[in-house]
Amino acid sequence: MSQRLHTAIVDLTSSDTVSYQYMCREGVDAPPLATFEKDFRREHVSDCALALIRTLQQQHNTSAADLQHWGGRLYDELIPHELSYAFRGDAHSSNLVMYLDPASSWIPWELLWDGDEFLFFPTVCCAIRLQTNSFSWRKTRTMMPGK
Numbered sequence: 001m002s003q004r005l006h007t008a009i010v011d012l013t014s015s016d017t018v019s020y021q022y023m024c025r026e027g028v029d030a031p032p033l034a035t036f037e038k039d040f041r042r043e044h045v046s047d048c049a050l051a052l053i054r055t056l057q058q059q060h061n062t063s064a065a066d067l068q069h070w071g072g073r074l075y076d077e078l079i080p081h082e083l084s085y086a087f088r089g090d091a092h093s094s095n096l097v098m099y100l101d102p103a104s105s106w107i108p109w110e111l112l113w114d115g116d117e118f119l120f121f122p123t124v125c126c127a128i129r130l131q132t133n134s135f136s137w138r139k140t141r142t143m144m145p146g147k
Helices: 042-057 064-078 081-089
Strands: 004-011 017-026 034-039 094-100 123-127 137-142
Touching: 004 081, 017 081, 042 064
Parallel strands: 004 094
Antiparallel strands: 004 017, 017 034, 094 137, 123 137
16 A cells, blocks of 8 residues: 555635645545634634744754643634544555645644654644745654554
8 A cells, every 4th residue: 555645735815714625645646625613713723823933943942732722722722623533544654745825824833742653743844835825834754653
């Protein structure tokens, strides 16, 4: 069985809704895109993101529990239940690629905590400018077997 590739295109153009176009691909078959939306509280997400940044800045006092707490709050606020289920379905034997709307670049996506692991662990981050009107960030996670 070949490794699956989860792909999500994230759009945050609405002030209170995050939209996802999602596909899980295995082999050469390209399934249709599924769409998901979730209303969120921008002020709450901003507060959680700021708390995560402050936690990281503490260097010597940073605890995994604090990162997991704030990352979990962000995860719950931003990831629709159905999409969470898809991500977790085979998290230890697949890859995840997210194309992020530049409007969402202030959100520390790599630190979203799903209850078991951070969304991108380990994280490979590279800035890619696809087009002026396109998404400009790509983050990938190789989900580790047996983790």
